[in-house]
Amino acid sequence: MTIATELTSTPAAGAPVTMLNPDFPFSYDHYLAHPAGLGSVPAHLHGTEVAVVGAGLSGLVTAYELMKLGLRPVLYEAGRLGGRLRTDAFPSAPDVVADLGGMRFPVSGRALYHYIDLLGLDTQAFPNPLSEATPSTVIELEGRRHYAETSDQLPPFFQEVAEAWRRALEDGAQFTEMQEAIRDRDTRRIKELWNNLLPALDEQTFYGFIAESKAFKDAGFAHREAFGQVGFGTGGWDTDFPNSILEILRVVYTNADDGHRRISGGAQRLPEALFTHSPGQMAHWPAGTSLASLHQGAPRGAVAKIRRGPDGTVAVTERWGRERSYAAAVVTCQSWLLSTGIDTEEALFPAPMWTAIERSHYMQSSKTFVMVDRPFWKDKDPATGRDVLSMTLTDRINRATYLLDDGDDKPAVILLSYTWNDDALKWLALDAERRTELMLHSLSKIYPGVDIASHIIGEPVTVSWEHDPHFMGAFKANLPGHYRYQQRLFTHFKQDALPAHQRGIFLAGDDVSFTAGWAEGAVTTGLNAVWGVVNHLGGSAAPENPGPGELLDELGPVALD
Known part of the structure; x- marks a missing residue:
């Protein structure tokens, strides 16, 4: 999880938070597990x-x-x-794959995991920024680079950003009360809280919610800007700023932004x-x-x-x-x-x-993957003792770079860039080779001593979901x-x-x-x-x-x- 998630998540106690949606808090996982079945x-x-x-x-x-x-x-x-659960294999290594659509699945999604478990599919922790599965994370904003293996290694500024988000959720959306009601599956309380928020927040954007919160007003614009770049849970969310704040609350209430796993x-x-x-x-x-x-x-x-x-x-x-x-x-x-x-x-x-x-309003999304000879990012820089390459969040055109491997003895995968909306449209007219060249150029500014290209094997794999005539976007996001x-x-x-x-x-x-x-x-x-x-x-x-x-x-x- 990112530092913001770490500070806004309620400590684990008793029943877990699930994706018990406040609009319709029906326990689909219990429905699926009932011995009487789904009817006749x-x-x-x-x-x-x-x-x-x-x-x-x-x-x-x-x-x-x-x-x-x-x-x-x-x-x-x-x-x-x-x-949109689309997986491509690299032709020269069929066991090395890239998930072009859905790739990380929160453990709070219990109806989904009913089928994952039923079918005996293995999962492993997804290397989100600052998660336990991620050896190190680099946040690079306005040319300044911050390296961290745990959230407490980040500068105080990022702690302030996370604290402002936590306070905004408490003051404007009764975050802790809602999570407690979801843990308890207290449908009466969930509906009471949510139905009272709906009229006030239905016409509010994500950005409007944080900009009007006392916490972010007190903190100032720089904190709002950094929050958009770094975000919470899965990275920067400023591409979501025009969307309804209700969309974001459904995610954070239900821990959909945390505890992600990928399907092996x-x-x-x-x-x-x-x-x-x-x-x-x-x-x-x-x-x-x-x-x-x-x-x-x-x-x-x-x-x-x-x-x-x-x-x-x-x-x-x-x-x-x-x-x-x-x-x-x-x-x-x-x-x-x-x-x-x-x-x-x-x-x-x-x-x-x-x-x-x-x-319906759909989010554009682009991903570009390359296969590399090995997970070389685990090598240590002899001068600093740090990982030579890290999971990266940046304000450069890459926005987010993820490092994926299944062991040291086989090829690995770098998701060079995962972008949304306007950031995704920047890549739309470019082919896979040109996309890769530009992404490597940006990463070279962050890691000037690392020759990423020398490790690449095979051809890059890319997708722009808004270009696919059967989808025309990655997924819906209400305005x-x-x-x-x-x-x-x-x-x-x-x-x-x-x-x-x-x-x-x-x-x-x-x-x-x-x-x-x-x-x-x-x-x-x-x-x-x-x-x-x-x-x-x-x-x-x-x-x-x-x-x-x-x-x-x-x-x-x-x-x-």
Whole structure:
């Protein structure tokens, strides 16, 4: 964790903080673990086909759980399995990988870890700035370099920045009270605190929140500037400054910015394992059935059109013309694609839903990786005794550089630059080689005696998510005033109040969640959609294990108007 996280996190005691989202504090991890399961559908509906558009994490969780209930999910995917859990291997060393999308997963995301543990995937601590997994961190701002192995080795100025953030959270967002309520899973208290904050903060930016806090006013602009560059948990967050402060509070309340782990072998192993895994208990399907076996090894192709069929079903047409009708459909792709990439019948969604879809704000993001011959950064500078290279936070164009290895006896990986929004757009027009040259040039100013290039082997790997036509951005991040739109998107899975011609098609995916950008949101909205499909088909949750739909009215997001 960074120094700011270290100072703002409540000491571990009793129950852990989880990603129990204050907008809808439903315990998805308990729901998943309950022996009664997620419900049932009438036996005569076993084998009923349900379309699932998008084979990212949300789509695969949805399909996996529908299969367990005896339904037959039909997955559609325009690219590769995994969506934004995308892992690339370096061609000359297939075991050395780079996670181009999601790469670090907070342990507070218990619904996500339900599947990581179920599938037997190994994880290891992610080397965030100043975390225990990071040998050393360098913060370089305005040409001044600060080396630290622990947070207490940083200059007092950074302690002051962290303290200002801690005070801002306490004074303006009742941070400690909310974390205590989340630890206790005290849903009444969580909702009381959050619902009182919503009207006051819905139209406030992240920057406005800190700039108007007494703590940062007292500290001065330099502290706000440094906070933006260095941030908390995962590095600098000034690219988030225009976003709603509600987005940030959801992250810090639930420790989503801390305790990160990475999946050994790459994040894409999780969706791939969901596709091939055969659950131990399933309705209808014989032992050994998996999503892969139901799809003959591969999902169907890209979706070109979604329509309401004359018999009330949902008709899905593939890019090359094959059409099939379904009793229900779940759409988990990035929601913008419903208007830009898929010819979607307008009447399938109410006009306010289309407004919410179109108003979605996506974060641009860029990463560039190189493989190196070994984790040479563990070498010591004989003059200083320090690591020759460190995890780096800087105001140069790289912004954040991470060092990743799986042992001293094999090649390692440097994530030369991880950037967002305006910083990501600086790289958009450049190819991988030019990106690498510029990043190495910047790092040479911070580490003038280190020849990083001499260790690079193979070709660099890069991504700009805003350039990918299937995504057009890394993930959603609401702007001030967007709470109403998010409420519509999130609650769409409960369709009792909709007319018949708008029922049976459900939205899921991390951008439908209140925690976009975190895999936990992809999982939980997928589970919402499963509940919606079961309810739509005449099934129900187990009485002893009520689902998200049963508790939405009690615990769900409130209407501001």
